[in-house]
Amino acid sequence: MDISHTEENYLKAIFKISERDGKPASTNAISTEMETTAASVTDMVKRLSDKTLIHYERYRGVTLTGQGEQIATHLIRKHRLWEVFLVDKLHFSWDEVHEIAEQLEHIKSQSLVERLDEYLGFPKFDPHGDPIPDSNGNFAVRKQILLSELKPGERGEVVGVQDHTTAFLQYLDRMELALGTQVEVLEYFEYDESMRVLANNGREQVLSKKVCQNLFIQKH
Amino acid sequence: MDISHTEENYLKAIFKISERDGKPASTNAISTEMETTAASVTDMVKRLSDKTLIHYERYRGVTLTGQGEQIATHLIRKHRLWEVFLVDKLHFSWDEVHEIAEQLEHIKSQSLVERLDEYLGFPKFDPHGDPIPDSNGNFAVRKQILLSELKPGERGEVVGVQDHTTAFLQYLDRMELALGTQVEVLEYFEYDESMRVLANNGREQVLSKKVCQNLFIQKH
DNA sequence: AAATAATTTTAAGCCAACCTAAAATAGTAT
DNA sequence: ATACTATTTTAGGTTGGCTTAAAATTATTT
16 A cells, blocks of 8 residues: 555644644644645545544544554654754754755655664754654653743753744744753743743843743753 | 656656657657556646646657756756765665665755755766766766777776666676776677676676676776 | 534535547558 | 558546535534
8 A cells, every 4th residue: 555745744744733632633623734625634534544544533533543653653753864864964954954854754765764864873853852753653752841841040951842933943043042052040030921041151041931931941 | 836746757757768869759758768658648748848848749759948958957966966875875785776766856955955965075976877967957978888899908997887777786796896896808709799807806707798788888 | 402603524626647448640561 | 642550649537635615513602
């Protein structure tokens, strides 16, 4: 059985949505994620169901079958490995790689993925700090919290971003808040829920609520 | 205007055929190359003509327009650069890379190609000795001849293959006739048009007519 | 519980890319 | 020039993935 580029993208969307919402993916949620209409989704969902890649009952939303989930996690694995390649080897910046990886993730070759993984040194996280699943679809877990959850006096390391937009990533570049940066919360302002933060590069700056709620920190 | 994966493959096929035959690509030739029917080709050829990617007149065969040729050579450029990547960086053997590169060549990102080129050290030839066009579509030319054209006593360097099949490439591996091997023709047998050849690795062996007609040599 | 709103599905149809079978054209041989 | 053959095109139809508009179902409000 072969599966199209488009079908793969639907599976990935369904995976993403059910992970985020912790429940079956609704037709509407999928149509939003895929930037298409609800009718198109219903259409596709029937096909994916015929191929036993998802469980589907009318009006009930969809979940991935084992098979479907395997395809989805493998896509994510490929996407994130390629992102590492683009950043580490080709020196793209972390805000430029998503679209290209979106294409590269559809390349079909088992040995390619495994060799790429090895070539990159078996990375466990991509350039945005997102975990790279192993070939069985298992994600590394990390006890990370949002910077906004840190109390004054507490310290941690920047390990990931929740918001993947170019705007946010470029903002972080400007603020020199790369992954791996050690930070300490100096002060919390109730007024606008911002924080004064000291980074290990010596920079001390105030970060907005929005920024704090989009930065993942590993506490220590 | 955007162009599909399939359309790109047609353009590449047309380029290849007109290069090989030195005349417009016939519907039948294209259908053979694309492993499809003549009717499908006629269908597609009309669309490509509407997009001004080819010149087409019924029953007259097709040729690429400037635009079409640019797309075709750019595909070949990407294909061959990716082959170099797969062999040089991921250590695939030269008989394993074609299919994967066939997919990778469709990745759309100008900066990706240029960075890859740089990363690979601006290679001029791919792992099979085929020239890699520059970003303007210009191919390096090399005065190469077939081994079968060499006379006893003459020497040269193995620089490419005409036959790209796995069988031939693996045969060359066994015979230790990699690209770059220096060879000298010791003896020619009229009986079966085979040759006794001495390689710079000290190996002396008899190569069949078929082998000699599929190995490109740069004479010296 | 009934009415209203939101979501989802169905219906009907479009386009790209394919197919088979039949018709048209071109090329070749007599 | 005619007949035959090979090639190419047309005609008509399929499938995947998409659309809009209408109908059906579910969820929410009163």
